[in-house]
Amino acid sequence: MLKKLFLSMQSQLALAFMFSRVAGYVFFLLLLPGLTVKNHRDYLEETRFNAFAQQVQDHYARHQQLKDLQIIESATVLDGQGQPVVVLASTMALLDRRGKLITPLKGHQMGETPSPDDLKYVRTLSQNGQVFATAVQLKQPPGQPHTTDEKALLQSVYETVKVTLPLGLLVAFVGAIVIAHFLTLPLQRLTRSAQAVMRKEKIQQVPVTLQNEVADLTQAFNEMLKNLAQGEQQRRQMIADIAHDLGTPLTVVSGYVQGMKQGKFQPTQERLEIIHDELLLLQNLVSDLRTLSLADEGTLQLSVDEVPPARLVSGIQQAFSLRAEKAGVQLDAQFEKDLPAVPMDLERMRQVLGNLVSNSLNHTGKGGQIHLRASSTPDHLILEVQDNGKGIPEEKLPFIFDRFFRVDESRNHEQAGGSGLGLAIARSIVELHGGRIFAQSALGQGTTMQVLLPRG
Known part of the structure; x- marks a missing residue:
């Protein structure tokens, strides 16, 4: 002790x-x-x-x-x-x-x-x-011996010191304890809060009482607590979303299989297609989760090559042209002539742009337009997917790249447009290329998604 x-x-x-x-x-x-x-x-x-x-x-x-x-x-x-x-x-x-x-x-x-x-x-x-x-x-030369008066003066001073020195040390001791307690109090609060986090108790912010380096540490600690709380909330929400997104297709498949097993349903082509579609949803969800896991671990591998941007944009336009035509949406591709090739993983960037176009198709009504564009600056390749669909509410725009976030908060895959992981995956892939992804939107006017990739 x-x-x-x-x-x-x-x-x-x-x-x-x-x-x-x-x-x-x-x-x-x-x-x-x-x-x-x-x-x-x-x-x-x-x-x-x-x-x-x-x-x-x-x-x-x-x-x-x-x-x-x-x-x-x-x-x-x-x-x-x-x-x-x-x-x-x-x-x-x-x-x-x-x-x-x-x-x-x-x-x-x-x-x-x-x-x-x-x-x-x-x-x-x-x-x-x-x-x-x-x-x-x-001037008097140094080293003069003390006179009788000087000796008497020194004796008087020493007597005074004998009285005041213990008192001064006592005051210094008490002052040292008070000052040390005052200086270490914020650190003690930080320690108690950190121990509470370790015990998984309720997280509480530490009050900031000073304006010094300890206050900076306390503010950083409080910000960390805030992020931890948000992360814990997101983790719980993600688990609930995964459970729901896995459970819904499993329930559908289980119901049809159980009915067929009991002879209530006949294994018709239509029912088999429903089961197949639900299994594809499960497969895509597991694949998306695997991609995000690899990105978080920093082990998501890229197969980088020099790719002409026109090849990427025109390929996406052709891949989604039939779906756009069925939805009554005009999908076109626009790109500058002689755009230089840019180092990228073609398949991963197709995944990014494909997700952005798919989202636009899910939220753009009949008669709408979607534009795919590619341009460049001296430092970056700029890829854009612009639509005139429903748009995104301003208060929800900062969260669209969060995992399992859906603008309409629907849990129906067909209505919400996937698992809610697409934009999170897109951001991870773009950042792995050293680039950035942005969103601009106005409710009722449409959305523009912009990807910036370094040219070399």
Whole structure:
């Protein structure tokens, strides 16, 4: 149990956050002495320098000259509040208007011009807009030992840290747990939902509470759940449709055979033809299901060859001309002259176009027209089957390539035009060629099916 707790992402995030805070505290404690002493020294040096410069300014304001400077070189001077401040005359000095030393400066000769790199503070002194001198202070060399005051300051800081450090770690620990829980909560919800899917329980969407990478993952997961639900619904519907489409012809065949066996019917030519037609429906349905199964597995084989589009279109027109004539529908073929041959499986593409023409014949009334067309662009061969039949309702158009979908929702093969697998098979074959298939339709005006195949 303890091992599982430490291996959880929430615990790992909390530990990572705590580690970063502890590392920050350690780093802070390592830098604390140097930074504290440095800031303290800088403050004192700046205070002394400002007091020094102010004393010179006040001296010049009273005497209008820089004589009697021994007052400035004494051990102490007064700051702006009248408090005594130690002045290290050897590290602070005055320069005249030419930048020459006029007071002693450690490591330099009188009258010398100190290098700007050696100076820490520089302040120009003026009276009534006229510069009369420049106050400067040397940089202190590094590595100076701590003074008694600095040691006392460090001790005070350490005492404060001793009190605040445990409190800060406690706050960091609580904050780490809260933040880790907040960050991992969406992942916990995703896990519970995924486990529910594994147990085949009711699928529920996971709420999106953040706007980050986890939110993107949650949205993708919800979309997957939606697709799973749709897929499960389609699977159940497909099973019901297959059962119905297999059951109907089997019932017809079984009824006739049982009647003949019992002597109720005579095996006439008409009855045998009915049985034969129903068996053909079963055979075609099984063949369609086999084709879709191979396409889904990616094992549907194509026998590709260079085929003239005119051969494909004219062959389909001739194959369906008798059926079109019986239905009172005009079926013609139109194609550009000298269309270049295109790589395709001729038999499979005949299956595609044959299905499209068959659908048009099923939904185009007497006196209607169906046009087969072939044209090309620099990149594609375009095949079209256009009719002026009943058309497809706009709300049903996006679903016509779904398996077992029928526009009129009829389960009668003769009325609905097959098993409802034809367009799904057509799309699979076209996509296997690297092409695309589209449908455009308006209710009462007809339908145009367009196939685009790459030219090479």
